[in-house]
Amino acid sequence: MLPLDPHAGTGRRAWVACPNCDDRRGCATCEQGRTCSGHWRYLLSHTGSLLHLQCPSCTHVWSHETGFGATRGPGPAHRIGPGGTPDGSPGP
Incomplete structure (x- = not known):
C-alpha cells in the first residue's frame, strides 16, 4: 500500500470511481x-x-481523462508509476 502523496489535501478533491477498490x-x-x-x-x-x-481508501494512484475542456485524446485510465502502463479499467 502506497503512502498518501505529500500533495494530497482535502481542499482539492474529485468524485471519480477508484479503479482499484x-x-x-x-x-x-x-x-x-x-x-x-x-x-x-x-x-x-x-x-x-x-x-x-x-x-484515500486504498491509496491507489492513477490518471483519469475527463474529456472536458482541452482534452489530451481519448483513452482508458492509466496508472501512474513505474512503466506507466494502462490498467484498462473503464471510466465512470
Whole structure:
C-alpha cells in the first residue's frame, strides 16, 4: 500500500470511481451521480482535462481523462508509476 502523496489535501478533491477498490459501490448518493461526503479522491494535479488522483481508501494512484475542456485524446485510465502502463479499467 502506497503512502498518501505529500500533495494530497482535502481542499482539492474529485468524485471519480477508484479503479482499484471501487469503494463507492453500493452508496446510494454516488449511484445517483451526486457528490458524496465519503467517496471522493485526492486531486493531486491536472494537465488540461487529465486528472492525477489518489484514493484515500486504498491509496491507489492513477490518471483519469475527463474529456472536458482541452482534452489530451481519448483513452482508458492509466496508472501512474513505474512503466506507466494502462490498467484498462473503464471510466465512470
